[in-house]
Amino acid sequence: MLSGLFGGLPVTGVIVRSSANVDAGARTRLSAIAHGGLLIVAVLALAAALNRIPLAALAAVLLVTGWKLAAPALWRTAWRQGASQFVPFAVTIVAVLLTDLLRGIGIGLVVGLAFILWQHLRGPVLVQVSPPGAVLTRYRLPDQVTFLSKARIARLLEAVPPGSRLELDGRHTARFDHDALEVLLAYRETALQRGIDYRLVGVPDVALVPAH
Numbered sequence: 001m002l003s004g005l006f007g008g009l010p011v012t013g014v015i016v017r018s019s020a021n022v023d024a025g026a027r028t029r030l031s032a033i034a035h036g037g038l039l040i041v042a043v044l045a046l047a048a049a050l051n052r053i054p055l056a057a058l059a060a061v062l063l064v065t066g067w068k069l070a071a072p073a074l075w076r077t078a079w080r081q082g083a084s085q086f087v088p089f090a091v092t093i094v095a096v097l098l099t100d101l102l103r104g105i106g107i108g109l110v111v112g113l114a115f116i117l118w119q120h121l122r123g124p125v126l127v128q129v130s131p132p133g134a135v136l137t138r139y140r141l142p143d144q145v146t147f148l149s150k151a152r153i154a155r156l157l158e159a160v161p162p163g164s165r166l167e168l169d170g171r172h173t174a175r176f177d178h179d180a181l182e183v184l185l186a187y188r189e190t191a192l193q194r195g196i197d198y199r200l201v202g203v204p205d206v207a208l209v210p211a212h
Helices: 015-023 030-045 047-051 055-069 072-080 083-098 101-122 147-158 178-193
Strands: 137-140 165-169 197-201
Touching: 015 030, 015 055, 030 047, 072 083, 083 101, 101 147, 147 178, 178 197
Parallel strands: 137 165, 165 197
Antiparallel strands: none
8 A cells, every 4th residue: 555655566465476376385375475575675686687587588477377377177167167157257368368457357347246146136035944835834035135135025925825824034144135124024014914924033123114
């Protein structure tokens, strides 16, 4: 941060340096500190010698390092992991080659985020844990109950037949968005009117703002 304030080039922990450290036999994160120290010594004491290194030689080093970071084995591994892993990986590499590093990473992040959102929208919002035909139907809520789940939760609750017994288990949910939580809590009134035995386990009970 201080280097950036004075217009300097900050030394950061990037994947290229990490790869070089691993290839040199590094085993701990201390290698990153040692790497930075060696760079400082080289810049202060060997600046003239560094300026004599041909740019073609430096480019060759970067090409070899880049090849190791995107070797065919990594492509095969990403392919075996499915489209959600392979497509962002491939798009990032192609975008970096066609544009530059920052733009390529930005494009890859956008594509990866799109896959995450798509998987979230397609994933089950409620998982039935009670056996078929049980008197009490129990559902387990997912790890994340976000605003993206609000509409699907509302549709599932509206489809519950009158007179049913329903329990939603949120003990394994790490995060509740207020919008989705509002749907779960507001359904109590609907369940009461339809004669549904509606139970919430592990779901935060917050005061709802009355509609105007």
